[in-house]
Amino acid sequence: MHPSHTLNRYRRLLVHYLRPQWLWMVLLAVILFCTIGVQVITPLVASRFIDQATSGGDLQGLIMLAVFTMGLALLGQGLAVAETYVAENVSWAATNALRTDLVVHLLRLDATFHTAHTPGELIERVDGDVGTLARFFSRFVVYVLGNGILLLGVLGLLYYVDWRVGLGMSAFVIVAFIAMLRIRSVATPSWAADRQASADFYGFLSEYLAGLQDIKSSGAGAFVLRRCAEVMRSWLAITRKAQMWGYAMVATSQGLFALGTAFALALSAMLFKDGTLTIGTIYLIFQCTEMLRQPTEQIRNEVQDLQQADASMVRIEKLLATMPRVVDGPGSALPAGPLSVELDDVFFGYGEDTLILRNVSISLAPGRVLGVVGRTGSGKTTLTRLCLRFYDPLAGVVRLGGVDLRKVHLAEARARIGLVTQDVHLFHASVRDNLTLFDDSVPDERIRAALETMGLADWLGKLSQGLDTQILPGSAELSAGQAQVLACARILLRDPDLVILDEASSRLDPATDRLVHTALNRLLDGRTGIIVAHRLDTVAYADDILVLEDGQVSEYGSRLALAADPTSRFAGLLRVATEEVTI
Numbered sequence: 001m002h003p004s005h006t007l008n009r010y011r012r013l014l015v016h017y018l019r020p021q022w023l024w025m026v027l028l029a030v031i032l033f034c035t036i037g038v039q040v041i042t043p044l045v046a047s048r049f050i051d052q053a054t055s056g057g058d059l060q061g062l063i064m065l066a067v068f069t070m071g072l073a074l075l076g077q078g079l080a081v082a083e084t085y086v087a088e089n090v091s092w093a094a095t096n097a098l099r100t101d102l103v104v105h106l107l108r109l110d111a112t113f114h115t116a117h118t119p120g121e122l123i124e125r126v127d128g129d130v131g132t133l134a135r136f137f138s139r140f141v142v143y144v145l146g147n148g149i150l151l152l153g154v155l156g157l158l159y160y161v162d163w164r165v166g167l168g169m170s171a172f173v174i175v176a177f178i179a180m181l182r183i184r185s186v187a188t189p190s191w192a193a194d195r196q197a198s199a200d201f202y203g204f205l206s207e208y209l210a211g212l213q214d215i216k217s218s219g220a221g222a223f224v225l226r227r228c229a230e231v232m233r234s235w236l237a238i239t240r241k242a243q244m245w246g247y248a249m250v251a252t253s254q255g256l257f258a259l260g261t262a263f264a265l266a267l268s269a270m271l272f273k274d275g276t277l278t279i280g281t282i283y284l285i286f287q288c289t290e291m292l293r294q295p296t297e298q299i300r301n302e303v304q305d306l307q308q309a310d311a312s313m314v315r316i317e318k319l320l321a322t323m324p325r326v327v328d329g330p331g332s333a334l335p336a337g338p339l340s341v342e343l344d345d346v347f348f349g350y351g352e353d354t355l356i357l358r359n360v361s362i363s364l365a366p367g368r369v370l371g372v373v374g375r376t377g378s379g380k381t382t383l384t385r386l387c388l389r390f391y392d393p394l395a396g397v398v399r400l401g402g403v404d405l406r407k408v409h410l411a412e413a414r415a416r417i418g419l420v421t422q423d424v425h426l427f428h429a430s431v432r433d434n435l436t437l438f439d440d441s442v443p444d445e446r447i448r449a450a451l452e453t454m455g456l457a458d459w460l461g462k463l464s465q466g467l468d469t470q471i472l473p474g475s476a477e478l479s480a481g482q483a484q485v486l487a488c489a490r491i492l493l494r495d496p497d498l499v500i501l502d503e504a505s506s507r508l509d510p511a512t513d514r515l516v517h518t519a520l521n522r523l524l525d526g527r528t529g530i531i532v533a534h535r536l537d538t539v540a541y542a543d544d545i546l547v548l549e550d551g552q553v554s555e556y557g558s559r560l561a562l563a564a565d566p567t568s569r570f571a572g573l574l575r576v577a578t579e580e581v582t583i
């Protein structure tokens with residue numbers, strides 16, 4: 001990675017996220033310069049103390065110097081506390097802003113992106129990578145500048161003591177710095193690999209936690225554990241390498257500075273023999289040599305961390321630069337009331353090579369209900385996704401209310417559609433929040449009314465804390481059918497003009513079955529509907545039927561007409577389904 005690219009990237013992020021924090025940054029700089037002042041003054045005072053003590057100075061003066069030294073030590077601690085407080089404030093405010101931007105961006109990205117990236121990977125971006133950047137936001141500039149000045153200050157002091165010592169130590173600092181940077185550049189790829197390995201691990205973990213039930217029920221636990229062990233084993237090897245490099249850097253700098261101290265002491269001893277230096281000055285040189293180490297290491301650390309953070313910055317910028325494939329429309333208005341749905345010669349595939357839908361044309365009048373049937377994998381769910389514009393067709397047009405969906409604002413179109421998926425997602429939150437999706441402005445009466453309409457009044461009555469009862473996703477109290485009814489209530493509250501229901505294919509017990517039917521009946525009342533139907537009872541709601549076969553329209557027409565025609569595929573499906581039910 002070219003350093004100037006890194007710095008440019010860093011500057012861009014810094015300017016953007018630190019601008020609102022500039023007052024805090026000024027405060028941080030002031031604190032840092034005071035800290036440096038204290039660091040430089042302390043050895044000077046100590047050296048004077050030693051010289052006065054060894055030359056028999058008066059007790060009063062010595063006490064004053066001792067008290068002054070203690071005061072400086074206390075001030076140094078106070079400044080360190082203040083610095084931590086301000087720096088944490090700055091870095092959290094800036095990184096939280098960046099996190100928010102990333103989350104907003106992730107929500108804007110379309111289904112294609114989310115299919116290609118696991119939630120764990122995205123968590124690592126939003127949390128791991130941003131976390132790596134946290135200290136950069138607060139400390140990088142101030143630290144590099146501050147430590148640079150401290151370094152110059154200490155070297156200046158050494159020149160002031162004796163130019164030979166100053167010159168020798170300047171040469172030493174340059175050599176040490178170059179040596180440390182060399183090692184760093186060799187070590188950087190290991191650190192990048194370490195971050196990637198951690199992202200892979202989180203990706204793995206989130207995927208398997210999400211599929212916990214399937215894993216348990218299919219007895220795949222042993223396989224998951226083995227896979228987990230494999231991922232961790234490879235992570236260990238990578239981390240060990242990265243840590244070893246990190247340690248090599250610490251060891252090198254310690255070794256180098258031990259050499260530096262030895263060099264400084266040897267030089268001082270020679271000059272002491274000459275009578276050029278006092279013992280207090282030698283102490284000062286010793287302290288200064290020690291003091292050179294901290295800023296040199298810190299500048300090295302900052303530069304090294306910047307390299308590490310560069311990988312994070314690259315990934316964050318790349319993520320922010322990823323544009324959704326589905327581009328928001330210019331804002332054509334949709335007509336009021338129930339929406340018609342038209343698919344005009346639609347072709348669609350998720351990837352480049354396989355077409356999932358071919359030649360699909362349907363025209364659903366406002367207020368009518370379309371039942372979509374067909375074998376598993378025939379493209380039924382895919383068709384509903386196109387109506388919500390999760391994807392754009394490769395060819396052909398999808399129209400809502402007669403308007404090309406690509407011309408409408410995504411938010412407006414989606415606000416008019418209510419979707420119940422096969423796999424309803426309930427949040428670990430109260431019943432109220434699950435229904436309103438965290439919109440506090442919806443009054444409780446409306447929520448209760450919606451639940452009542454959906455036939456869930458009894459269910460609500462049994463809940464210990466009513467609307468405040470917490471729902472635990474995947475808990476035994478809520479079956480797939482009940483979850484769908486809750487999702488229907490959620491949608492009823494939004495009062496959409498088109499309802500799309502991808503029916504759960506699981507069989508329901510008779511009571512839940514009745515519940516789902518009441519819910520459906522009321523939800524579809526006065527709205528256009530598309531139901532991906534798996535069961536015979538549900539098909540009965542449809543005015544029109546679309547039979548999909550391998551992504552193509554096999555039959556399309558009024559339900560009654562198709563059912564009455566004994567040669568139709570739909571009539572055939574009905575016969576099979578009736579036999580299944582009656583057996």
Ligand SMILES: Nc1ncnc2c1ncn2[C@@H]1O[C@H](COP(=O)(O)OP(=O)(O)OP(=O)(O)O)[C@@H](O)[C@H]1O
Nearest residue numbers: 115350351356374375376377378379380381382383
């Ligand atoms: N996000 C996706 N990315 C890639 N391929 C997908 C995606 N979703 C579905 N597919 C593929 O598209 C085809 C049609 O899937 P779709 O879910 O639309 O069928 P379906 O008729 O609804 O099936 P089911 O009745 O089982 O729900 C399948 O071969 C499936 O593997």
